[in-house]
Amino acid sequence: MSGKEIMFTPVNLGSLQLKNRLVMAPLTRMRAVAGDVPNPLAKTYYGQRASAGLIITEATQISPLGMGYPATPGIYSPEQTAAWKEIVEAVHAKGGTIVAQLWHVGRISHSSLHPEDGVPEAPSAIAAAGQTYGADWKLHDYEVPKAMSLDDIVRLLKEFELAARNAKAAGFDGIEIHSANGYLLDQFLQDKTNQRNDQYGGSIENRLRLLGEVIEAVSKVFTSDRVGVRLSPYGTFNDMSDSDPVALFTAAINKLNAYGLAYVHMIEPRATSAGGGEQVNEGAPITSELFRKAYQGKFITAGGYDQAMGEKVLEEGMADAVAYGRLYISNPDLLERFEKNAPLNPYNRATFYGGAEVGYTDYPSL
Numbered sequence: 001m002s003g004k005e006i007m008f009t010p011v012n013l014g015s016l017q018l019k020n021r022l023v024m025a026p027l028t029r030m031r032a033v034a035g036d037v038p039n040p041l042a043k044t045y046y047g048q049r050a051s052a053g054l055i056i057t058e059a060t061q062i063s064p065l066g067m068g069y070p071a072t073p074g075i076y077s078p079e080q081t082a083a084w085k086e087i088v089e090a091v092h093a094k095g096g097t098i099v100a101q102l103w104h105v106g107r108i109s110h111s112s113l114h115p116e117d118g119v120p121e122a123p124s125a126i127a128a129a130g131q132t133y134g135a136d137w138k139l140h141d142y143e144v145p146k147a148m149s150l151d152d153i154v155r156l157l158k159e160f161e162l163a164a165r166n167a168k169a170a171g172f173d174g175i176e177i178h179s180a181n182g183y184l185l186d187q188f189l190q191d192k193t194n195q196r197n198d199q200y201g202g203s204i205e206n207r208l209r210l211l212g213e214v215i216e217a218v219s220k221v222f223t224s225d226r227v228g229v230r231l232s233p234y235g236t237f238n239d240m241s242d243s244d245p246v247a248l249f250t251a252a253i254n255k256l257n258a259y260g261l262a263y264v265h266m267i268e269p270r271a272t273s274a275g276g277g278e279q280v281n282e283g284a285p286i287t288s289e290l291f292r293k294a295y296q297g298k299f300i301t302a303g304g305y306d307q308a309m310g311e312k313v314l315e316e317g318m319a320d321a322v323a324y325g326r327l328y329i330s331n332p333d334l335l336e337r338f339e340k341n342a343p344l345n346p347y348n349r350a351t352f353y354g355g356a357e358v359g360y361t362d363y364p365s366l
Helices: 003-007 042-048 078-093 150-169 184-189 204-218 245-259 287-294 307-315 326-330 334-340
Strands: 011-013 016-018 022-024 054-056 098-103 131-133 139-141 174-178 227-231 263-267 299-302 321-324
Touching: 003 307, 022 334, 042 078, 078 098, 078 150, 098 150, 150 174, 150 204, 174 204, 184 204, 204 227, 204 245, 227 245, 245 287, 263 287, 287 299, 307 321, 321 326
Parallel strands: 022 054, 022 321, 054 098, 098 174, 174 227, 227 263, 263 299, 299 321
Antiparallel strands: 011 016, 131 139
């Protein structure tokens, strides 16, 4: 079967039944309204894209302290959960499948976003290089984060479990744990950001501990075959690196094999950063080639794919599904356009973050 044929065939990722192999990647859009509640327009936005085999929501913070950018939605309050329920119902009404990506940004935040909780938290008190957007939508230097105590980690696990319970109450088909792109769980994995000397730091086994505990916490709510994990080996976004990434992420894959997950979702190092700029790690190997064979379950690949590249990786068996980001922003009917070899709408990068309908729900379908 050709890659083009494979792209339009169904696949099961654990208990998630996909009608095709196109995945809408998680896309931060910074359009939430007061109370970090998803924008009412999000019902239209996600519903327009329901022909994807799977929609992964924009990264959604599990707590106020987990917030990293202004106007990102949460999933920790009744009001947020109610808004997500309407979004899920809109996607399901069009035959779509949707999972919530659960997120805590760790040090990639600013105290103005959560003034009641103070400075951001992280595995170690190491500030990221660079600047980030505060609550005023202006750039501020990254602050030195608070190193999380063992009590903080216990609280974090409860927050992940509550977020999963809210996702289930909203009707989501599953959840994805965001352990990529230099956010909190990735900060625990990599030794540039994790310099702890307790059971969560030092050895690779210790640095993988929290990710395993998060999987176990959310699997009290969703069966593990409805839980995915996103990783970004070799990603340099958010001032990340590890002294031995092959050993680290091979060990991570081996650990994930034991959980019977729906899927692992890996980002190629050529991927565009979450901030919209190109963050290409030129010297990095192809992630799917390096780690696909180590993972015994279903595998989603992401990062700068076009149609031909996606078809090739499916035909070669290097992935079971391909995630598209920017192309889904500007082409709500991306599946139909791929099927018909139709031209694609160009995306407008200036409207990626913040705003209302423009660049969000006003891209035309065929």
